[in-house]
Amino acid sequence: MSEKAIVVYSGGMDSFTVLNTAIKEGLEVHAISFNYGQKHSKELVVAAQVCRDLGVSHKVVDITAINSLMANSSLTGEADIPEGHYQDNNMKSTVVPNRNMILLSMAIAYAVNLEASKVYYGAHSGDHHIYPDCRPEFVAAMNAVSLIANYQAVDIVTPFLQASKGDILNAGLQMGLDYRHTWTCYNGREKSCGKCGACIERLEAFAEQGQIDPLIYEA
Template sequence: MSENVVVIYSGGMDSYTVLNKAIREGKTPHALSFNYGQRHKKELDYAARVCERLGIPHKVVDISSINSLVGGSALTSDIDVPEGHYEEPSMQTTVVPNRNMILLSLAIGYAVSLEATKVYYGAHSGDHAIYPDCRPEFVEKMNSVSKIANYTPVEIVTPYLLESKTAILADGLFMGLDYSETWTCYNGREKACGKCGACQERLEAFADNGATDPLHYETVN
């Protein structure tokens, strides 16, 4: 019998790659998505379609009420989404306070209830400059707590923690993944904007891999 694992699955390209990596490692993934009050739900729609196609369990948990406590981000509040590269200081407005600690805590609880021993999430090196809760020191400390917080230890697995989005995409392309099944843009319009940090990083990853992004962009195609 394969090992049950929980995968925090946003519907974006990083978590999509992590989900498929877990499957190829022979795990039985239980996908967990969160509505935390983000400005659009398009990623969640993409996540639902992928899980339905793959026939894997998928829970979407509404925790949007936390915005009364942790608002002030361009991803959750009435603040303009900044344009520009991910590493520019303006991108700090996209930080949702304590988001990954909250999401990981819930995922760990879900893992315990499933008798799963691992929680996967898609932190990577491109996030380190802006998001403290994607940095190696955060993952290390959170992992230590996760292993003692319950009677059953749960390991936090971050396959791409030290890798770039370019490397993540390279691995996904090697696995033959179809990235039209993912959404990355911070805006939820019909086409991706091509200007926000998430779009720019995604487009750079495809360019670095000599590949064409299957998504349609307002400013690119």
């Protein structure tokens, strides 16, 4: 019987690559996605379709009841999504307070319930500047807690923690992944905006790899 693993799966290109990495490692993968009131909830639709296509168990958890606790973020509140690069100070408005601690805690509980030994998530070096809950020190601390919080120890696995977005894309391309089946834009419109930090970083990753992003953009 294969070892079980939970993958925190947003539907974006990072978690898409992580999901497929875990599958290729021979693990019995169970994907979990969260609706926390994000404007770009289109990512959940994309995630569900990918899991159906792959035949992967997929649970979508509605935690929108806590949205009012995190409404100061432009991803969950009334403020407009900022435009520009992640290095720009205005991108701090996209930080959702305590998001990864909340999501990982629930993923760990799911892992214990299914007797899975690992929880995978897609933190990477491009997020370190703007998102504290994607930094190595957060991952190390969260993993230390995860190993002692239950009778069953659960490892938090971040295969791309020190990798760039371009590195992640390259790994996925080497696996033959099709990134049409992902959603990155922070605006949940029909097409990607091409101007938010998430879009800019994605486009730069494709350019770095000498590839054309298969998604359609407004601009």
